[in-house]
Amino acid sequence: MISEIYDVIVVGAGHAGSEAAAAAANLGSKTLLITMNMQTIGQMSCNPAMGGIAKGQIVREIDAMGGYSGIIADKSAIQFKMLNLSKGPAMWSPRTQNDRMLFAEEWRYALENTKNLDFFQDMVKSLIIENHKVVGVITSLGIKIKAKSVVLTNGTFLNGLIHVGDKQLGGGRMGEPKAFGITEQLVSLGFESGRMKTGTPPRVDGRSLDYSQMDEQKGDEKPQKFSYSDTPKLTKQLSCHIVYTNETVHDILREGFDRSPMFNGTIQSTGPRYCPSIEDKINRFAERNRHQLFVEPEGWRTVEIYVNGFSSSLPEEIQIKAMKHIPGFQNVKVFRPGYAIEYDYFPPTQLYHTLETKLIQNLYFAGQINGTTGYEEAAGQGLMAGINAHNKVHDKGDFILNRDEAYIGVLIDDLITKGTEEPYRMFTSRAEYRLLLRQDNADIRLTSKAYDLGLADEQRLRNVEEKISKSDELENYLKETSLKPGIINPVLQSIESSPVDQAYRASQILTRPNITIEKLEEIDFIREKSQQFSEEVKEQAEINIKYRGYIEKEKENVAKLNRLETIKIPEDFDYSNINSLSSEAKQKLNKVKPHSIAQAGRISGVSPADINVLLIYLGR
Template identity: 70%
Template structure:
């Protein structure tokens, strides 16, 4: 069946595996995607959404490099929102609700249309290793498939154990069996492994909900999209809704705490700090009598609904009873209860920055096997592992993104240098260069790099170059064109900004805080320039950000330089972190426990962000 030697074998068909297979194949490697179920390629195992704070930036970066996640999301989206629009552009984060079934279908079809990708459905139970080098895989049927490199993207399937109350059973996802064999083999080779936990909420029948009692959560009036290519823009959207838990709901949930695997010791692993279960939230935040629940449709046509914020592993009868006490859920019917799942992972400090393992040559790890959580984090690792597997076997230099080049670079550097003891999630605060790493300029930052390694194609590169040229020309226009007081003063007056007495460059007026592109377009010369040069929203947005935030960007670069010079600043013994209220709760907790001796050591602790380090430096007068 498998006489040929593959360039790359990807094990697992989730977000990491799909991106890894696509990247390696599109760069020219003969690739095999081996997964236990070909019907669940690109499956959204948890919430039906892509993007969010910092995660949306990652999806844009994947797209800019030539990956598929942004394209797939645009083709299957049912709602789009740009989060944090009221803040500066470094915080703007795109998020889309997707049609779960169409998302997986689009992934499957995209991979089938990708030449160089073969498929095989079976559990991979082991690796073939010779002289500390991987040369293939073994299936559960005993078939050996040879390869020059292997990428493991096993998600939650490695010895997966599902918990619902006092019941537990093996599985990698609801209705799917766990994968065995690989962890045991790797630990005999000297790899360190651990266990992590994640969870998911109940899925319910939307026909049984009373949406009139909930708060409507619509998408943006003018929705954007993820991909920089000509993917479809939403012309209609589905609403989400919001409800809340109550003290009554919390009391009903507490009745099941004695049967909760979280509290009775059955679950010993650590779950995601920033996406806790509802019982964990009640326990940790006992002072709060209510928590938000987001009611998210699973697609255009299905009645299945995802109850975001109600992740739980409590007994199914407790889940049902409590959820029926939530406003709008009085007559709720379950599709299936929520559950927790424990699975094996391998601390990522055992990897190189290419995601190749240090112990076995040409073996790569990507996704939840590295201790991360989230589709976006997994997909970006998959892409980078697929790219580097291809480059390595072809004798080319590795592809590594730096912290000031991409959130993907921050993610991988954090994993490799700091490791993680709990599921790692990306936030904008983890990036010290976040003003540089915006969602709007991911193509300008990364498409040339993707094109150089052969992943982004020529048409994508040409689109980026046109955007860059048009944006630069527009910025030059503002810097070189003067405006008369009688033309600009009505605009300045409308935003309560000081009037000018003589003509000056448009750039100066535009740089004022309350003056926006919409204001500047009221000037006939600006509107004429836009029309004559056929400028689109992207070019105008890019020009506006470059003009209005030039000072911030420059300041950030200077601050980064200072931070690098001060990495070895000593921290006083028995330093009291509790008096620094600007530190995140997680940072205080971990700094107090680990008690780092230097700022450098503190910066490598998982959960201590660059902004936390800045707080320490400021306090020490540095």
């Protein structure tokens, strides 16, 4: 028995667990992080990359909230790209390619230098529950550790089962044992559980590849970074490469379909819709004669390569035979084959928005245990669970981000309100207010909240206030500066934009789709002024001017929605007695138990007519 009573115990040290432990400890809770293997803290189990479409926004939000993911990603980056630059700023998404080993090393270093945080290596096999409240854990060694709250972030380890062709291995990752006992205990307490599947592609020896047969994909010429802190910018980058499968590759893969656990009934759980295995792709999209693959380096000091897009659970000899017919892969040497993994999860409608379970007090779930996929989605949940576990044991209020405040808020609300029967992945299209939730303004949206919590210091708050002030100053200058035709027309003509026949404000010219502040800097007095501002401030001012009408419209929509958020529904409200509600609405509302009319309206199966009935019934 470990005699110390912890405020927060976090089970699992992946992306969710690491962020949860850091948040709770930095807020002042005496925190214990329990992991089955101290050597795999912060491990990138799948692709060696952070961010991407919508996921990059989450990483920036975590950073603005005082989390570590953005800092770790910057310190271990080997390439940076801003995705979707050809689209509007709501779609711009930062992404880093990372050094896998350095990423985990930086995570462990950061956690070991976090005050109030202890570590223990063992498997948690059960929880200690008293009067519907969690009060500790029991490890596989029989050690009892008391705690005021517990955060479960078990990833793919709960009864994990690995598939390679017709071979099956128990494990949470290749070479690592599965965790057992927790699912069975939670089910016995009344929790509903399910099974999900994910997969990973082969890792190969980069020395055996011929890159001359592939298309090189370099990083951005002016690489940015995730963190709003003073993390280093990339000065050199490693290239990725793009290559395509072909009909020969597909024919060889089809040879193994009868031994594929996906097609012979061995795997019956649901895999990620937006990251399908290669066999799933050639089966579902039979009309396509090729599929894109990204050849991604694993780090600065390794020859290991991640074959992104070739996730597979086919027999290893079929995987290798097929790969040899990919251009540049003729002499490929495989470090390890791809595999699929099945694991237990708990439908997230069993949680409150704080990620505390409804059945057991002070017990929180974060990450893949909630049915999500992706490092970023897991890390965002871990951060929120760590904050709320700390707040609960210190008698502080719930901390919830709304859908108009953060992608993290969209993620958690989607999970709690709609549930998920397949691995949930974040996309910009899931956020109805995505123009407000841009990657460039995460610090403006969230730093003050982090400061109020105690996760951001005063300097970070001042930095944000200065950014806002400078952006306003530049906006005002552009609104007040008049540009006569003789000054602006040469600039307009250089990009084949219609000339003007009278003076216009610089801000009005800037609203043209192909005009930027950088283009206006061709005018001497504008360049002289804009040189006083950072690139970050100029970007903020330009977006605010160009999209002001759309941004104001979204803010109006938020205000309307927030009026419905203020109409609260009692937690013990029984919908069964309201005859005017549809049967499906009664069932869904009783299961989810929404806290407000706005949340009720987001439940699939609850119609506008049902909402009107509720409004009338609640006297509104």
